[in-house]
Amino acid sequence: MRHPRFSRLLLLAALPLVAEGQAAPDPAAVELFVAKCASCHTVGKGPRVGPDLSGAVDRRGRAWVEKFVAAPSTMLDSDPQARELLRQFGGVRMPDLGITVEQAAQLADLVTLCSGTPCDLQGRFTPVTQATADHVALGRDLFTGRAALQNGAASCISCHAAAGSGAPIAGGSFAKDLTHAFARLGDEGLDASLRAPAFPVMGKVFAARPLTADEAFALRAFLDAANRTTGATESVASLPLLALVSALVVLWVLNAIWSRRLRGVRSTLVPRPRQENLS
Numbered sequence: 001m002r003h004p005r006f007s008r009l010l011l012l013a014a015l016p017l018v019a020e021g022q023a024a025p026d027p028a029a030v031e032l033f034v035a036k037c038a039s040c041h042t043v044g045k046g047p048r049v050g051p052d053l054s055g056a057v058d059r060r061g062r063a064w065v066e067k068f069v070a071a072p073s074t075m076l077d078s079d080p081q082a083r084e085l086l087r088q089f090g091g092v093r094m095p096d097l098g099i100t101v102e103q104a105a106q107l108a109d110l111v112t113l114c115s116g117t118p119c120d121l122q123g124r125f126t127p128v129t130q131a132t133a134d135h136v137a138l139g140r141d142l143f144t145g146r147a148a149l150q151n152g153a154a155s156c157i158s159c160h161a162a163a164g165s166g167a168p169i170a171g172g173s174f175a176k177d178l179t180h181a182f183a184r185l186g187d188e189g190l191d192a193s194l195r196a197p198a199f200p201v202m203g204k205v206f207a208a209r210p211l212t213a214d215e216a217f218a219l220r221a222f223l224d225a226a227n228r229t230t231g232a233t234e235s236v237a238s239l240p241l242l243a244l245v246s247a248l249v250v251l252w253v254l255n256a257i258w259s260r261r262l263r264g265v266r267s268t269l270v271p272r273p274r275q276e277n278l279s
């Protein structure tokens, strides 16, 4: 019952208005969605870490969606529909994202609008095919720490390795080798993961020190080049195991060192191996 026939007709009737921009999505809501939601959700382009939100407002009711978006933690264990979603998504918990009641209403409007007419919720996405050799070089320097990240986050190489980084040391084995991350995630998926990492460990590190759009673009250019110019430099078979082991090491280290600061995150870290299956 997502689109009763008469509302389809209404939609068709409204198309000329849409073309004139009268029903265009609120730019502030789009910006908010791109910054806080797009790394885990699309509206009509399939599930990511979380469900495709197309029709979610019809499915759950507006009040439910607004309440959930503003504070998922208050519903994930108690609300039957939220618990069922949590089960479907392998125990990955949508985090509380500091969304106000007004913002939740804006986002519900956006989801409703974009469930009917496709919206561009990718933000200022520049495909990596437009990158130049300079972008690749900058991305390499940002990756290895030769160039500092503007907002002060640790360079990628402290946790990741990637072929073609040209670094004297091999790079961290803390997290996944990123040589073929471009192939795994695709251009848009990589952009979303870099600009708002949904990964428990990396997200915590980058939440307060986000990459700028230019840095994310340069890093994508570098990872695209790494993916294309190198053969199999990683043992694909051992990747899941490596990822699991490094996740456990990271969990253990963070638990030991940052147990006070990260208390709220621990529960999200535990189901990580299941999230791995979804990525």
Ligand code: HEC
Binding pocket: 033, 036, 037, 038, 039, 040, 041, 049, 050, 051, 052, 053, 056, 059, 060, 065, 068, 069, 072, 076, 082, 085, 086, 087, 089, 091, 092, 093, 094, 095, 097, 099, 107, 198
């Ligand atoms: C870190 C990933 C992540 C982020 C970021 C995120 N979500 Fe979610 N979302 C999920 C997951 C996973 C679920 C499924 C429930 C669960 O397991 O927690 C979900 C469920 C939902 C649902 C219920 C969908 C349904 O089918 O009923 C809505 C609505 C929703 N999210 C909206 C949002 C909005 C709006 C934002 C941005 C403010 C957002 N989410 C940010 C992961 C995320």
Ligand code: HEC
Binding pocket: 143, 154, 155, 156, 157, 158, 159, 160, 174, 175, 176, 178, 181, 184, 185, 190, 193, 194, 199, 200, 201, 202, 203, 205, 211, 219, 247, 250, 272, 279
């Ligand atoms: C503090 C350690 C740390 C730093 C620094 C870090 N990452 Fe990560 N990254 C991780 C971990 C751990 C994961 C696996 C998911 C998780 O648990 O967060 C990950 C996952 C990823 C993924 C997803 C890989 C895949 O194939 O699913 C990408 C892409 C990525 N990181 C890119 C980067 C880039 C680019 C930088 C530098 C700007 C960076 N990371 C810096 C720890 C880090």
